[in-house]
Amino acid sequence: VTNAGEPSTKASLIVVSNRLPFVLIRNPKTDELERRASAGGLVTAVCPVVIKGSGLWVGWSGIHLKDPNEAIPESNPNDQTPTAGLKSEQVVSVNIDSKIFDSYYNGCCNKIFWPLFHSMPGRANFGGEHWHDYVTVNKHFAVRTIEALEKCLAKNQGSEKSPPIVWIHDYHLMLAANWVREHAEEKNLPCRLAFFLHIPFPPWDIFRLLPWSDELLQGMLGCDLVGFHIQDYCLNFVDCCQRNLGCRVDRNNLLVEHGGRTVRVRPLPIGIPYERFVNLATTAPKVLKTSKMQIILGVDRLDYTKGLVHRLMAFEALLLKYPQHKEKVSLLQISVPSRTDVKEYRELKEEVDQLVGRINGRFTTANWAPIRYIYDYVSQDELAALYRDAAVCLVTPLRDGMNLVAKEFVACQINEVPGVLVISPFAGAGEMMHEALLCNPYEVNEAAEVIHRALTMPEDERVLRMARLRRREAECDVSHWMRCFLKAVGALEMDDVGTTIM
Numbered sequence: 001v002t003n004a005g006e007p008s009t010k011a012s013l014i015v016v017s018n019r020l021p022f023v024l025i026r027n028p029k030t031d032e033l034e035r036r037a038s039a040g041g042l043v044t045a046v047c048p049v050v051i052k053g054s055g056l057w058v059g060w061s062g063i064h065l066k067d068p069n070e071a072i073p074e075s076n077p078n079d080q081t082p083t084a085g086l087k088s089e090q091v092v093s094v095n096i097d098s099k100i101f102d103s104y105y106n107g108c109c110n111k112i113f114w115p116l117f118h119s120m121p122g123r124a125n126f127g128g129e130h131w132h133d134y135v136t137v138n139k140h141f142a143v144r145t146i147e148a149l150e151k152c153l154a155k156n157q158g159s160e161k162s163p164p165i166v167w168i169h170d171y172h173l174m175l176a177a178n179w180v181r182e183h184a185e186e187k188n189l190p191c192r193l194a195f196f197l198h199i200p201f202p203p204w205d206i207f208r209l210l211p212w213s214d215e216l217l218q219g220m221l222g223c224d225l226v227g228f229h230i231q232d233y234c235l236n237f238v239d240c241c242q243r244n245l246g247c248r249v250d251r252n253n254l255l256v257e258h259g260g261r262t263v264r265v266r267p268l269p270i271g272i273p274y275e276r277f278v279n280l281a282t283t284a285p286k287v288l289k290t291s292k293m294q295i296i297l298g299v300d301r302l303d304y305t306k307g308l309v310h311r312l313m314a315f316e317a318l319l320l321k322y323p324q325h326k327e328k329v330s331l332l333q334i335s336v337p338s339r340t341d342v343k344e345y346r347e348l349k350e351e352v353d354q355l356v357g358r359i360n361g362r363f364t365t366a367n368w369a370p371i372r373y374i375y376d377y378v379s380q381d382e383l384a385a386l387y388r389d390a391a392v393c394l395v396t397p398l399r400d401g402m403n404l405v406a407k408e409f410v411a412c413q414i415n416e417v418p419g420v421l422v423i424s425p426f427a428g429a430g431e432m433m434h435e436a437l438l439c440n441p442y443e444v445n446e447a448a449e450v451i452h453r454a455l456t457m458p459e460d461e462r463v464l465r466m467a468r469l470r471r472r473e474a475e476c477d478v479s480h481w482m483r484c485f486l487k488a489v490g491a492l493e494m495d496d497v498g499t500t501i502m
């Protein structure tokens with residue numbers, strides 16, 4: 001396997017996502033805008049390719065600017081993150097009225113698409129003007145993307161480059177591609193268009209519940225390439241194109257004919273910056289002071305898709321069925337506050353608070369509490385130390401596009417005696433991480449059995465399973481994902497193509 005580092009392309013990359021790879025903050029003393037970098041895996045992998053190929057990034061900066069022409073600041077000179085090299089001229093910020101943005105983001109994306117795409121239609125609320133605002137915002141993104149494309153083409157005029165790649169991300173922007181294509185064709189601007197969905201794509205009988213299912217499919221089919229994490233989501237999408245729109249499809253080769261063009265659909269499972277997590281785990285100081293207690297770790301945004309309530313009930317069932325774990329095992333659950341503007345998320349917080357209180361009230365002794373519950377964000381160092389020293393990591397979503405926590409846990413398992421990963425088959429990661437223990441979160445008693453098996457697994461079995469899990473994540477890391485994408489879109493120079501998918 002060759003690890004070619006940053007892939008080089010003959011084309012510039014224009015990334016379009018709801019958020020820019022950094023947020024802007026207004027310094028209250030100087031009233032100047034400043035960048036705060038983001039260190040997510042996606043940014044780590046994608047930003048260097050944008051920078052290297054003189055590309056651009058289109059997105060919202062996290063702040064509603066009164067003057068939309070206010071200049072984007074350059075990065076802070078001390079900034080060591082991957083976005084540091086992204087010059088302000090490579091950033092196209094999208095400014096939208098805050099009320100419309102809230103309706104698009106919370107009303108449409110988080111209250112309709114998020115539950116529906118996670119096959120939880122009962123939680124979706126189709127009412128209101130949210131769809132209208134979603135259309136408005138997507139159109140605005142398309143206009144800004146065309147401006148970015150024009151800028152990119154003007155800059156690279158005369159060089160030997162192939163057409164820029166416009167890469168649109170996620171369920172916030174499912175309509176934008178079609179308008180980008182129309183404008184680009186009208187203005188004779190060459191480009192290749194790609195889309196990647198970070199969440200599951202549901203089966204047809206769920207997807208068709210959306211009143212605007214046709215429009216969404218047509219939006220995505222504006223692309224030349226549509227990527228999902230796993231094959232099942234690809235097949236669901238192809239199925240929907242055939243059954244909703246009557247498109248001719250090839251399920252074996254994942255092709256959809258639409259508007260006289262053939263759209264390629266591809267599974268592109270995302271990875272993590274594996275080496276970064278290994279390094280963090282190697283240097284992070286110990287967080288857990290007592291080594292006698294076995295720690296079961298959970299790390300999630302506080303989201304109803306992550307299966308927190310079921311997980312807590314499974315842990316309670318474990319303590320009832322296997323009381324030998326009392327005072328020996330503790331569940332450390334980190335729940336990061338998320339979407340607190342949305343009622344369902346506030347209600348979930350109440351429910352989890354109460355459940356944690358009830359279970360702790362039931363089992364706590366003078367020297368031990370069964371659950372330690374952190375409702376906060378912990379630093380990456382602390383997170384890596386917890387991943388490294390936990391005996392078991394529970395990744396038990398009811399539904400999840402991929403799930404990066406499972407992969408990060410595995411990367412941080414550098415101790416001689418490794419821990420055990422328990423994973424739900426309803427996460428994209430559960431499709432690939434075959435050596436983990438599978439656990440159906442809906443079967444609470446069975447889940448308790450799986451946790452017991454993880455806690456009591458013989459050392460040699462843990463070593464074997466973890467070694468295989470780590471090998472896969474090391475090879476299929478986020479740079480590998482980036483190369484697979486560029487290869488799929490036909491933009492990779494041949495030197496960079498020597499990678500395997502396991």
Ligand code: GDG
Pocket residue numbers: 198199270299300301334336376377378379380383400401402403404405408
């Ligand atoms: C979407 C899809 C898909 C969490 N708590 C802390 C913290 N985190 C970091 C983790 C991980 C990330 O947040 C969560 O990633 P997930 O993949 O689990 O979940 P989503 O946010 O739902 O992401 C998902 C992903 O997109 C990528 O395509 O896998 O299926 O839903 O990186 O480390 N980081 C720190 N402190 C915390 O307390 N530092």
